[in-house]
Structure formats: C-alpha cells, structure tokens
Amino acid sequence: GIQVEQSPPDLILQEGANSTLRCNFSDSVNNLQWFHQNPWGQLINLFYIPSGTKQNGRLSATTVATERYSLLYISSSQTTDSGVYFCAVGLYNFNKFYFGSGTKLNVKP
Amino acid sequence: DTGVSQNPRHKITKRGQNVTFRCDPISEHNRLYWYRQTLGQGPEFLTYFQNEAQLEKSRLLSDRFSAERPKGSFSTLEIQRTEQGDSAMYLCASSGRDRDRYEQYFGPGTRLTVT
Numbered sequence: 001g002i003q004v005e006q007s008p009p010d011l012i013l014q015e016g017a018n019s020t021l022r023c024n025f026s027d028s029v030n031n032l033q034w035f036h037q038n039p040w041g042q043l044i045n046l047f048y049i050p051s052g053t054k055q056n057g058r059l060s061a062t063t064v065a066t067e068r069y070s071l072l073y074i075s076s077s078q079t080t081d082s083g084v085y086f087c088a089v090g091l092y093n094f095n096k097f098y099f100g101s102g103t104k105l106n107v108k109p
Numbered sequence: 110d111t112g113v114s115q116n117p118r119h120k121i122t123k124r125g126q127n128v129t130f131r132c133d134p135i136s137e138h139n140r141l142y143w144y145r146q147t148l149g150q151g152p153e154f155l156t157y158f159q160n161e162a163q164l165e166k167s168r169l170l171s172d173r174f175s176a177e178r179p180k181g182s183f184s185t186l187e188i189q190r191t192e193q194g195d196s197a198m199y200l201c202a203s204s205g206r207d208r209d210r211y212e213q214y215f216g217p218g219t220r221l222t223v224t
Contacts, residue, residue, distance in 0.1 A: 041220065045214060097144075
C-alpha cells in the first residue's frame with residue numbers, strides 16, 4: 001500500500017502563532033484530503049486537495065502531486081485548532097484512503 | 110442532508126460476544142467505507158461498498174468480521190466472538206459517484222470496548 005508520513009508528530013504553539021504541517025506519500029495519488037479530528041473522534045473535512053492550492057479562512061493547503069507531498073498551513077492559531085490533523089491519500093480506482101499517523105497540535109492560550 | 114450517522118456511538122461488550130454496528134451514509138452517496146482506528150494511530154481501511162456490492166476487503170478483516178449493505182443504503186458491520194484486540198473506534202465514511210465527488214465524509218464513529 002501507499003506509505004504516508006506526517007510531520008511533525010507533535011506540535012505545541014502559542015495562540016496567534018503560524019504553523020506548517022507536512023504530508024509525504026510514497027506513490028502517485030489522485031485523491032488527497034486533510035482532516036481535523038476533534039476530541040470526540042469525529043473527523044472533520046478541511047480540504048479535498050489532490051493538487052493545487054486552496055484556502056479557507058485561516059487555513060490553506062497546497063499539494064504538489066508530482067513531488068508527492070502536501071502542506072497544511074494554519075495562521076493565527078487559536079486554542080480551538082488543537083487536536084489531531086490527518087492527511088489521507090488514495091487512488092480513485094482503489095477506492096480507499098491511506099492515512100498518516102497524524103500531527104497532534106496543542107495551541108496554548 | 111444530516112451527514113453520515115453511526116449507531117451505537119459506544120459499545121461495551123464481553124469477550125466472546127457478537128456485536129453489530131450500523132452506518133447510514135449521506136443519502137445520495139453510492140460509495141461506503143469502513144475504517145478502524147486504534148489509540149494514537151490513523152484510521153485503517155477495512156472494506157468498501159459501491160452500491161450493494163462489497164468490492165474490496167482489507168486483510169485486517171478476519172473471518173470474524175462481516176459487512177453488508179443489502180439495499181445499497183445503510184451498512185452493518187458485525188464482529189463475531191469479540192476479542193480484546195477488537196477494541197477500537199470503528200468509522201464509516203461515504204462518497205459520491207462522480208470523479209469530482211470522491212471526497213469522503215466520515216461519521217462520528219462507534220467506540221467498541223471489549224472487556
């Protein structure tokens with residue numbers, strides 16, 4: 001299967017700081033999503049971004065599929081951004097996602 | 110649309126018992142997925158349905174696990190003779206039929222504890 005590596009595994013930020021989370025994957029993909037998992041376990045969709053750049057408020061993401069990585073940017077972090085961020089990749093015809101181990105973010109007031 | 114729903118949200122069972130979980134996908138979605146997540150790890154793929162057909166199963170899905178989607182709408186995941194190692198969060202996701210609708214949406218999960 002496709003190997004997905006996320007870095008850093010843990011990140012502690014002061015409120016208001018910016019951060020970049022990285023997702024590297026081992027094979028060509030045409031399906032990529034970023035999720036935020038809240039403390040109750042719900043996976044919340046952040047971006048569906050197989051390629052290119054997207055922005056949604058303080059969050060933005062960039063995927064360079066040819067170089068097999070994606071970046072998630074969080075600007076002006078807030079305590080509510082705390083949680084685990086997952087990158088998931090896949091291929092349309094294989095119909096499943098491979099998840100990384102996540103980045104655990106703790107934003108302190 | 111109310112999103113993907115899963116029931117029950119929590120299940121505590123004794124080792125050796127059978128359990129069944131239900132997933133109701135987003136109504137217009139024809140693709141449905143089951144994943145399992147253990148503490149500190151990302152979700153792992155278990156199985157995939159397109160309409161009522163089960164098209165792919167992970168090697169993680171032992172003979173004690175069975176999944177169905179009888180009418181192409183809701184799905185059930187049954188675990189027979191549960192073991193302590195089955196304790197995990199079981200997640201269901203759904204996605205649409207078109208290439209630009211492959212975005213997966215997840216339910217809240219069912220947390221299983223086997224004692």
